[in-house]
Amino acid sequence: MFKLDRKLIIIGMTLALSSTLAVAAAAECIPGVYKSKPGAIDGGVIYPRKDGVYTAYRYNTQSTKGVWFGRTPTANEIKAWDTDVLPDGTGLPEGEGSVEEGDELYEAQCAVCHGEFGGGGKGYPQLAGGNQDKDENGIVKTLKNQRLEPGMDAPKRTIGTYWPKATTLFSYIRDAMPYAHPKSLTNDQVYAITAYLLAQNDVEIDGQEMDDDFVLNKDKLVKVVLANANGFYPDIDGPKGPDNVKAFFADRAKNIGAGIRCMKDCKDPGMDGKTEAKVMKIKYEMKDVVPPYAYAKDLPPETEGGSVSKAEKQYDTSCKLCHGTDTMGAPKVGDATAWAAVMKKGMDKVLVNAIKGIGGMPPKGGNTDLSDADIKSIVEFMVGASK
Amino acid sequence: MNREQEEKLTSASRRDFFKKTASVSAVAATGIMVPSTVLADDPNIIHHVKWGTTLGYECNKYPYGMPSPYEHNVVRRTSALMSSAGDMHAAISMTPIAELEGIIVPNGLHFTRTHNGVAQVDPTKWRLMIHGLVEKPIVLTLEQLKRYPNESRILFLECPSNSAAEWKGPQFGTAQFVKGMMSCAEWTGVRLKTILDELGLKPEAKWMLAEGSDGSEMSRTLPVEKVLDDVMIVYAQNGEALRNEQGYPVRLMAPGWEANLCVKWLKRLEFGDKPWYAKEETSKYTALTASGKAIQHFYALETNSIITSPAPERDWKDLEKGDLVEIEGLAWSGYGTIKGVDISFDGGKNWVEAQLKGLVLPKAWTRFSYMYKYEGKPLLLQSRSYDDSGNVQPTVNQEKAVVGVECVYHRNAMITWAVSDMGEVSNVQIRS
Incomplete structure (x- = not known):
């Protein structure tokens, strides 16, 4: 008896559910939202390509069979890249x-x-x-x-x-x-x-x-088996890998979280299901942005001087990575004290160090395309910018 | 004109006002109401403007056109927080989303993420190899790739780290930094399936490795099922060649998926029967949840939305009580097409339906709008989007309850703007 009741309840629920689905289906007719079906591997929908129409787009229905541009790679080419x-x-x-x-x-x-x-x-x-x-x-x-x-x-x-x-x-x-x-x-x-x-x-x-x-x-x-080898999901290995991914993302509400379309008197409890949500303000605003925030509709300030020297450009590409900050152990350009200490060794010694490398610095900062003369003018630029 | 400018203009022209009293009185005498704040005549109307009395510059002075210099503040911005120790070679720059209109981002303002600087590829030396589990491997030059029939699609691109700074609470004070790690453009290229039909994909091919040619040699694994559905190899962005920052001359385009999967400066596609476990799909771009385990191969960007007007950088300080004003914003979903957007004024307790406007396309930015009568009262403004795959954008608490706060990636919790009684707008979160 109990079993039968339960069956009836299930049938009743199914009917109720299907009528909800009918309403949902009717709501699909939003202009600009296209015929789609679920089942994409990422959990999303797939749109059919049919009769030259793909969502809002027309597409080319002419045959592309036989279009072939390019060539077969040689064995050496594949070996070089593969x-x-x-x-x-x-x-x-x-x-x-x-x-x-x-x-x-x-x-x-x-x-x-x-x-x-x-x-x-x-x-x-x-x-x-x-x-x-x-x-x-x-x-x-x-x-x-x-x-x-x-x-x-x-x-x-x-x-x-x-x-x-x-x-x-x-x-x-x-x-x-x-x-x-x-x-x-x-x-x-x-x-x-x-x-x-x-x-x-x-x-x-x-x-x-x-x-x-x-x-x-x-x-x-x-x-090697690393400690966190099993710390990732869904399981992508083996012939079932892609299917596991699809099943995982099909159940997004459970696996990655989802909202609910509540319209009136909505509750938003916290992780414990009870805590009331509050307004959290910014404690320390990150305002240090580049270029700085500005919204005026005015003319940009005139730039002084204009052209950047070759040495400065070379510094930017080959040296700034380490010498642009003081976190890398290299004397920072602009730091007068640090550079005064460096220059105590004398320019000749500093140049030799720059060309041959010193401490964590590889020869010529790692850019061996630079000539010794380039290094000299770059070092002069760096010293000049650090007075 | 805002209140401040209006006042300035009024006081600056007070002398003019007295001069004009006679004529104003004449108007008053005829019985027409004189407003209590009589505005002085706007000199921009009364006098000829400078650009109307001089010869403009030659028609093709700038063979490649530039924005008006008056727009020089509408730019991408970055922050040391989005880099390694302030080194801007591996960094992110943000699109000024609140200052843009429509759904197409101009190429110079498209957000940029680089892992080893911006590569500058010589297009005559660029090659693309497609090999592995295919009958006929191929190597293509750019000219040859462009010989294939192409398609154009308007698609958003979003870094899955968009809003990564906001998991533990609000941090940035502008829409540009809260959600600017995304853009939308019209992309043109070859549908990968068109080429694969000729190459003959072997049935055991389940995964594709996409590899970039830059210093970071960006590598990612994609499932073949997606590749055959809608993945493209693109070479144009809003009608012109890709910008260096977007992967010139060729990048992969996996519609709706992590921009990182849309590998830039593309070099090689290899088909295989196993996933590769490249560095940017293991140590990074995996979402660590509260369980201590991480979601891998997290592809599509969630249903998401943000109000861009008002926004902290586009506030309501100039509004008067009773003004009818448009609330506007952007919604997008990597899972499908935006079906609608709801708006709340009280931090999510009650909601009204906004309207979609303009083009509504799958996996593209979609504009929404709501006409609102401004009352000068404090508000907690939120938007909530939903799409045709059944996704509804979650609250901060709803997202947190399932994945925690250490995911870094794939954040789509609602954004809340607190609007003060003075019309100032700030970034807050409703959470417990």
Whole structure:
């Protein structure tokens, strides 16, 4: 009996629901909103292309079959560009590098932005550090940090605590680093820096700690399992990957949140379902914008002087990255005290240092296209701008 | 003319006023009401203006036209907060959305995000390779790509970090910085499917790697299903070649999806059966939720909206009680087409329906409007959009309840403007 009642209730609900849907369908007839059906992989709708019409657009219905411009790439061309790396190791080149070699390279080329030992603090991404301890569900505990109140700890997103795959590290360093002159490292150097960064993140390979002598190659890199390897969803791996993505985004209200179209006396409780919403104002407004805020409809102020010298242009492209701020350990242009100290060595010595490199600074700031004469005029510009 | 300017004009011309008393009295004598604040004659009307009495500049003095110099303050802006330590090579510049009209952003004001500076590609040396799980791999020059039949579509582009500074509370004081990491333009290029039909995509191809040719070699993985639906390879923006900042000469265009997936300075497309886990889809561009796990492959930008008039930089300080004024704004959704927008004056307790106006297109900016009688009372103004995929824009609390406050990406909680009794507008949030 009870079962039957429930069945009736379900039928009743279904009818009620379908009449709501009918109303919803009628409401679809908003001019300018086009025939669509659900089922796109991102959770959105798909619009049919039919009879030369695609939403508000007409499209070409003439056959494009046989249109062919371009040519077949040669085997060498594909080899030159097809260097991407997959988590299963596909694409990883031969080569090797030790943690110790990586340490030296890192100190010379990377620490200037990413901090000593990958510890950050220079305004660029922090690469190492953060607590990797996991809770009973295998989730890195500190990634659950939520800064709901000022002063609370942020979740740390370093290689050790956040990144899912170590192979990403190799391809990214090889293709996009060092920042000011990407693609300048050899495969051996990339293995070495990767090894160093993994070691800084306390990664073990086959249960073996990565000490200074540890040598990384492609076989060992593939074996790395990072702490947060399972910290991402939906599951994109395997033949069901795209379907998992589609199912996830089809249920957006549950998975990413959604609003409700309430029109009168709407309630907006907080995370506990009870707290009343309040008005939160800006505490410290970020007003430091470039160019500064201005809204007048007037003529721009006359610019003085006008042309920028060649040396200044070269400074902008090759030196400013480090010498434009005082966070990079390089004397900042405009800082009279710092430059007075530099110039105590005498111009000749300063020039030699600039040409050969000093401390964290690579020769000629990393731009070997600059002639010694260029370096001289750039240094003169920098000194002149720092008096 | 605002109140301040009006007063200035009135007092500056007081002497003129006395001179004119005679004629005004004459008018009064005939029984026509004289307003209590008699305005002096506007010299811009009474006298010839400068530009009407001189020869203008030659018709083609600027072979590539520039905006009026009087518009020099309508520009993209950036902030050290949107960079690494103030280094503007990997940074973001924001479109002045409250100062623009319609749904097309001029190319010079399109928001810009770069990861390794703005590359300047020589178009004669640029090549595109499409290979992997296809029957016939291909390499194309720009001229060859342009030989394919093209399509044009008006689409918004939005960085998924738009409003990232606002997760934990309001931080910026202008619409430009609250939601300016987006723009909308007409893009022209080749539908990728047109080329793939000839290349012969193999059935086991499930994913596509898109790779840029700039220093950051931006790489992202896209599902083939989307690629075959509406992805384009574009080379033109509002009728002219892409700007360097938008990926000249060629970028990928995945309508409605993260602008980061629309890889700029495009170099290579490879089809495979597994996802790549590139750096910008793992360490970044993943949304860490309160559970401690992160959403990956988060593609479409949510149903979203913002009121652009009034806005902090386009306030109501010049309005008088009783003025009938248009509330205007932008709505957009990467999931489909905007169906409507509601407006609240009391911080979300009660809502009225706004009207859509102008072109209503899928995955494009859509304008909404509401005629409002200004009463000089404080307001908490909000807009809430909904689309044809069933999405409704959430409140701050509704979004927070599901994903928390550390996502960085994909924020679409409602924006609230507090309007004071003086007509000043500021950014606040309604949250607990």
